Amino acid sequence: MKKKVLFPWLSIPFLIIIFGLGILSVVMEDVEKSEFENRTLQTLPIPSLATIKTGEYFKTFETYVADQFFERNTWLTLYTKYELKTNQTFVNDYHVTNDHWILSKPTRVSDQGIQKTADRLNTFAKDIQSWEKEVYYYGLPHKIQLVKHLYPSYVTFNQNDVKTELLPKLTNFDGTEDLLPYFMETFNKEELEQMNFKTDHHWKATAAYTAFQWIMNDLSEKSSLVTNGAVHDDAFIFDEIDPDYFLGSWNRNLYEQVPEDETIPLIEPKDADTYRYWRGKKGGDLEESSFRDIVGSKLGDETLEYAGAYAFSLPHVKIVNENAPNKTHILIIKDSYVNPMQVMFAEQFQTVEVVDNRYITDVTAAELVKESNADLVLFMFNDTNISGSSFVFYEQSD
Numbered sequence: 001m002k003k004k005v006l007f008p009w010l011s012i013p014f015l016i017i018i019f020g021l022g023i024l025s026v027v028m029e030d031v032e033k034s035e036f037e038n039r040t041l042q043t044l045p046i047p048s049l050a051t052i053k054t055g056e057y058f059k060t061f062e063t064y065v066a067d068q069f070f071e072r073n074t075w076l077t078l079y080t081k082y083e084l085k086t087n088q089t090f091v092n093d094y095h096v097t098n099d100h101w102i103l104s105k106p107t108r109v110s111d112q113g114i115q116k117t118a119d120r121l122n123t124f125a126k127d128i129q130s131w132e133k134e135v136y137y138y139g140l141p142h143k144i145q146l147v148k149h150l151y152p153s154y155v156t157f158n159q160n161d162v163k164t165e166l167l168p169k170l171t172n173f174d175g176t177e178d179l180l181p182y183f184m185e186t187f188n189k190e191e192l193e194q195m196n197f198k199t200d201h202h203w204k205a206t207a208a209y210t211a212f213q214w215i216m217n218d219l220s221e222k223s224s225l226v227t228n229g230a231v232h233d234d235a236f237i238f239d240e241i242d243p244d245y246f247l248g249s250w251n252r253n254l255y256e257q258v259p260e261d262e263t264i265p266l267i268e269p270k271d272a273d274t275y276r277y278w279r280g281k282k283g284g285d286l287e288e289s290s291f292r293d294i295v296g297s298k299l300g301d302e303t304l305e306y307a308g309a310y311a312f313s314l315p316h317v318k319i320v321n322e323n324a325p326n327k328t329h330i331l332i333i334k335d336s337y338v339n340p341m342q343v344m345f346a347e348q349f350q351t352v353e354v355v356d357n358r359y360i361t362d363v364t365a366a367e368l369v370k371e372s373n374a375d376l377v378l379f380m381f382n383d384t385n386i387s388g389s390s391f392v393f394y395e396q397s398d
Contacts, residue, residue, distance in 0.1 A: 045060040076255060077255040077257070080092060080254055080255045080257055081255075081257055084096060084254070084257055084258075089152065089155070090105050091254065092253060092254060093105040094250055094253065094254060095151060095152070095155070096254070096258055097150055099198075100198055100199065100258050100259050100260070100261075101147065101150050101198045101199075102198065102199050102200075102248065102250040102251060102254065102258055103144055103147070103150060103151060104144055104201065104250065106144065106151075106155070106156070106157050106158055106159045107158075107159070107384075108158050108159065108160055109160055109386050109387045111165075113386075113387045114160065114165055114166055114169070114386060114387070115169065116387065117166065117386055117387050117391050118166060118169035118170060120391045120392070120393060121137065121170055121172075121173075121379070121391065122169075122170060122171060122172040123172075123393075124365075124366060124369075124393045124394075125137075125170070125172035125173050126172045127366065127370070128369060128377050129172065129174075131369070131370055133369075133374055133375060133376065133377050134174045134223055134225060134375065134376050134377070135172075135173055135174055135376075135377045135378075135379070136173060136174055136175045136176065136177075136219070136222075136223075136376075136377070136378050136379070137167070137170055137173050137175075137176040137177075137378075137379040137380075138176075138177055138178075138179065138211075138215055138218075138378060138379065138380045139162040139163070139166070139167065139176075139177070139178035139179060139180065139381065139382075139383045140179055140203075140211055140337045140338075140380055140381065140382045140383065141178075141179055141180040141183050141184075141203075141207075141382070141383055142159075142201075142203075142337075142382040142383050142384045142385075143196045143197070143200075143201055143202065143203055144159065144201075144384070145159060145180055145383060145384075146180075146183060146184075146192045146195065146196055146203070146207075147189075147192055147193055147196055149189050150193075159383075159384065160383070160384075160386060162178045162180070162383045162386060163178040163180065163181065166386055174222070174223070175218070175222045175223075177215075177218060178383065179211055179214055179215075180383060182214060183207075183210070194206070195207035195210070197246075197248055197262055197306065198248070198260070198261075198262060199246070199248025199249075199250055199251035199258055199260050199262065200246075200248035200249045200250060200251070200262075200305075200306050201248075201249050201250055202249070202306045202336065202337065203337065204264070204265050204340075205264075205265045205266055205267040205310065205340040206265050206267070208267075208337070208338075208340040208341045208344070209236075209267045209340075209341075209344065211341065212231065212341050212344045212345065213231045215378075215380075216229045216230075216231050216348060217229050217231075219376075223376065225326075225328045225375050225376050226326055226328065226376075227325075227326060228325040228326055228348075229348075230325075231347075231348070235269060235270060235271075235347055236267055236268065236269055236270060236344075236347070237266070237267070237268050237269075237270050238265070238266075238267055239265070239266040239267075240263050240264065240265045240266065241263065241264050241266065241299070241304075241309075242263050242264075243262075243264060243301075243302070243303070243304040243309075244302040244303065244304075245260070245302060245303045245304070246260050246262040246264065246303075246304055246305070247260075247303050247304070247305050248260060248262070248305075248306075249305070249306065264304065264309045266296065266299075266309070267340070267344070268295065268296070268343055268344075269343060269344065269346065269347035271321075271323070271347075272291055272295065272343050272346070272347070273291045273292075274321075274323075275291065275319050275320060275321045275343075275346055276288070276319070276320040277289040277290055277291060277293065277294050277317070277318070277319055278317070278318040278319075279293070279294060279314050279316065279317050279318075280314070280315050280316030280317075280360075281314075281315065282315055282360065282361045282362040282363075283315040283316045283355070283359070283360025283361060283362055283363045283368060284316070284360070284362045284363040284368065285362075286316065286318055294311060294314070294317060294319075294343075295310070295311050295342075295343050296308070296309060296310065296311070297311075297312065306336070306339075307336070307339065310339045310340040311339040311340070311342060311343070312339070313335070313336045313339065313356045313358070313359060314354075314356065314359070315355070315356055315359040315360040315361070316353070316354070316355050316356075316360060316368070317342060317352075317353070317354040318351070318352070318353050318354075319342070319343065319346040319351070319352045319353075319354075320346075320350065320351050320352075321346050321347065321349070321350060321351075321352075322350065324346070324347065324348055324349050324350040325348060326348055326349050326350065327350045328349050328350065328351075328375050328376055329349070329350065329351040329352075329353075329372075329373050329374045329375050329376070330345065330349050330351070330352055330353070330374060330375070330376045330377070330378060331352075331353040331354075331355065331369060331372050331374035331376070331377050331378070332345065332352070332353070332354045332355065332377075332378045332379075332380055333355050333356075333357055333365060333369075333377065333378070333379050333380070334354060334355070334356060334378075334379075334380045334381065335356065335358075335380075335381050335382055335385050335390055336356075337380070337381070337382040337385075338354065338380050341380075342354045351373075351374075353372060353374060355368060355369075357389065357390050357391075357392065357393065358389045358390055364393065364394055364395060365392075365393040365394075366393045366394045
């Protein structure tokens with residue numbers, strides 16, 4: 001008796017589903033950004049004779065299909081959940097411990113990449129000095145460096161050492177320091193853990209305050225522009241909040257599949273609401289603002305993130321405290337690790353400008369610093385941020 005061949009018929013429903021999902025992906029409105037991945041998604045590319053000839057159009061279209069696939073986040077969430085359940089060492093390049101710590105896969109910047117960063121910094125620092133401003137570089141310890149003991153023993157931790165690999169190359173600065181050795185020598189593992197968020201890539205305000213104290217002491221020893229480096233605890237309010245839900249940046253990248261139980265320490269000057277504040281949406285022109293528009297602008301929200309608790313990475317911020325012990329005007333070029341610290345520095349300095357070079361678009365960092373009345377320029381970046389757009393100073397951001 002001849003057997004019936006059922007396979008072709010069974011495959012038809014499968015093919016209908018696949019092609020149906022593909023058609024839905026194309027006809028539905030494109031999503032411009034993935035909040036989970038914190039990146040821009042590829043929208044429908046426009047073909048041209050040139051891009052078709054080079055094949056660029058087909059590569060871009062392939063990316064478009066992957067980025068705009070129907071219910072993409074649902075599929076990725078299911079896959080991430082499966083990966084976490086099967087105890088993979090790294091899921092989406094993150095390691096999750098049994099205690100719900102999220103740690104990124106350690107990566108290295110090449111020697112050539114570090115040299116490129118050093119060359120850019122030295123060129124800028126030389127110009128800053130020619131504009132009669134002092135200039136310093138401070139490396140801030142990243143979360144994964146402070147809690148590297150939480151990685152499995154078989155994971156190779158090959159992160160760059162800023163103190164030995166970058167700082168010796170910065171020859172045009174009035175001073176350079178990396179704070180990682182101080183933290184590692186001063187605090188035990190439990191204390192270091194308490195200074196960092198479990199599901200986010202940042203440190204907490206307690207770690208930022210410790211770094212702020214250390215930097216103020218260092219500046220008072222090295223710069224004649226800092227006449228008073230003493231930081232007094234009684235000038236600050238120390239508080240801690242337990243939000244309904246803390247959305248950590250790395251938990252977002254894992255589609256919020258890691259349980260969270262985070263508290264958020266807050267450290268702010270007692271008289272911070274008496275300072276004057278300005279912000280620049282693109283970097284150059286400043287508009288007058290207010291304390292809670294700059295600092296802790298989302299406090300009270302049910303879902304709270306690092307930026308909302310401390311400060312968003314705005315292109316340009318200016319704070320004036322007429323009663324500050326140091327009448328110096330400082331300008332900080334930074335990344336998001338400085339966000340909890342900017343109002344702390346305002347307690348010490350009469351004028352504080354804060355620039356995030358990644359987000360200024362209507363002026364270059366070099367132009368902004370040259371035109372500023374700042375006497376003292378501080379570069380502050382976490383120790384994993386040693387290449388990329390943060391170090392492009394003579395061109396505008398895209």
